[in-house]
Amino acid sequence: xxxxxxxxxxxxxxxxxxxxxxxxxxxxxxxxxxxxxxxxxxxxxxxxxxxxxxxxxxxxxxxxxxxxxxxxxxxxxxxxxxxxxxxxxxxxxxxxxxxxxxxxxxxxxxxxxxxxxxxxxxxxxxxxxxxxxxxxxxxxxxxxxxxxxxxxxxxxxxxxxxxxxxxxxxxxxxxxxxxxxxxxxxxxxxxxxxxxxxxxxxxxxxxxxxxxxxxxxxxxxxxxxxxxxxxxxxxxxxxxxxxxxxxxxxxxxxxxxxxxxxxxxxxxxxxxxxxxxxxxxxxxxxxxxxxxxxxxxxxxxxxxxxx
Numbered sequence: 001x002x003x004x005x006x007x008x009x010x011x012x013x014x015x016x017x018x019x020x021x022x023x024x025x026x027x028x029x030x031x032x033x034x035x036x037x038x039x040x041x042x043x044x045x046x047x048x049x050x051x052x053x054x055x056x057x058x059x060x061x062x063x064x065x066x067x068x069x070x071x072x073x074x075x076x077x078x079x080x081x082x083x084x085x086x087x088x089x090x091x092x093x094x095x096x097x098x099x100x101x102x103x104x105x106x107x108x109x110x111x112x113x114x115x116x117x118x119x120x121x122x123x124x125x126x127x128x129x130x131x132x133x134x135x136x137x138x139x140x141x142x143x144x145x146x147x148x149x150x151x152x153x154x155x156x157x158x159x160x161x162x163x164x165x166x167x168x169x170x171x172x173x174x175x176x177x178x179x180x181x182x183x184x185x186x187x188x189x190x191x192x193x194x195x196x197x198x199x200x201x202x203x204x205x206x207x208x209x210x211x212x213x214x215x216x217x218x219x220x221x222x223x224x225x226x227x228x229x230x231x232x233x234x235x236x237x238x239x240x241x242x243x244x245x246x247x248x249x250x251x252x253x254x255x256x257x258x259x260x261x262x263x264x265x266x267x268x269x270x271x272x273x274x275x276x277x278x279x280x281x282x283x284x285x286x287x288x289x290x291x292x293x294x295x296x297x298x299x300x301x302x303x304x305x306x307x
Contacts, residue, residue: 004242009290011238012251015231020258022228023099025220027090033212036087039224041194041201043083046225047233048190054183054234061184068188070176075192078169083193084200085162092155099256101159103136106289108167109249116171117245124292125246132285136253138278139260170245182237190233243290250289253282 030036063071090098106129113119177185239248257279264275 008239008242011235012243012248013254015233015235015239016251016254017258018227018232018235020255021262022224022232023090023255024259024262026087026224026228029217029220029224030087030091033209033217034221035204035207036091037084037201037204038208039221040083040087041197041205042221043224043229044079044190044193044197044201047186047229048194050226050230051183051187051190051234054230055187058181058183061180063180063184063188067176067179070173071185071188072192072196074169074173074176074185075189076196077165078173079189079193080196080200081165082162082169084197085158085165089155089158089160089162093152093159097152097156098159099139099259100137100141101156102163102252102255103133104160105163105167105252106132106246106249108164109170110246112167112171113245117174119244119246122292125289128285128288128290128292129246129250130285131288132250132253132282135278135281135285136256138274138281139256142274142278167245167249170240170248174240174245177237177240182234185237186233247286247289250286253285257282 026039030039034042086098089101110119110121110125110129114121236248239251257275260275260278
């Protein structure tokens with residue numbers, strides 16, 4: 001695609017649609033059928049196998065020893081300390097509560113980008129984040145009464161830990177991720193995640209009840225690995241190369257909207273004014289954030305004024 005920013009936006013949109021479908025699907029598996037740590041390890045190891053296989057079909061890139069270890073650090077924040085807390089926290093709380101916690105990602109990322117990348121926290125960026133958050137919250141709070149108050153504070157706090165970790169990954173490792181092909185980045189990150197995740201997940205793996213793993217369960221696990229892991233994490237670096245961290249994180253608001261639409265298509269919810277308004281607010285928020293000035297743009301404007 002000739003327009004790299006448009007490619008980045010489309011990649012993030014499709015990735016978050018995939019993630020939006022994945023969240024309720026994964027919650028149906030945990031913890032009754034699969035321990036969240038076991039499902040997380042399936043995701044790490046399955047992603048590792050798929051990305052290393054995919055690397056056979058793309059141009060081989062030489063990755064320096066230093067960058068291999070930096071990709072290990074990126075994996076720790078972007079995968080290990082994101083996915084283990086997220087799945088474990090999700091198994092303790094309700095999908096609705098978890099969705100509300102996840103809407104904190106753009107706010108956390110905006111603050112982290114200001115600290116680490118010196119990105120300006122502009123008025124337009126704040127407005128965009130809040131507009132997008134209002135759309136996501138409209139969806140999840142509209143669904144909350146049906147959940148029967150199943151949220152758990154400890155679960156919510158654990159999910160939030162994963163949110164902060166992913167925000168660090170989006171900001172601190174942006175330049176590293178931009179240096180290599182997405183498949184190269186992810187094959188090393190998922191290799192590291194498999195190695196670092198095994199000590200946390202080993203006990204859960206040994207306690208899997210094979211009799212509960214029906215065909216439907218394996219199909220759900222396959223979606224988690226192939227779509228929500230391989231395809232989703234293949235698309236994220238495409239956006240990371242061209243878009244600012246806050247813009248990246250704004251697409252997180254798409255997930256509860258997609259989850260709501262999935263419920264409509266499954267016949268367990270109805271599409272109405274609130275769903276339409278929520279979708280409009282989310283995409284309006286993304287647009288507003290993309291129109292805010294970056295640090296480079298503001299520096300260029302100051303430079304022109306100083307001449």
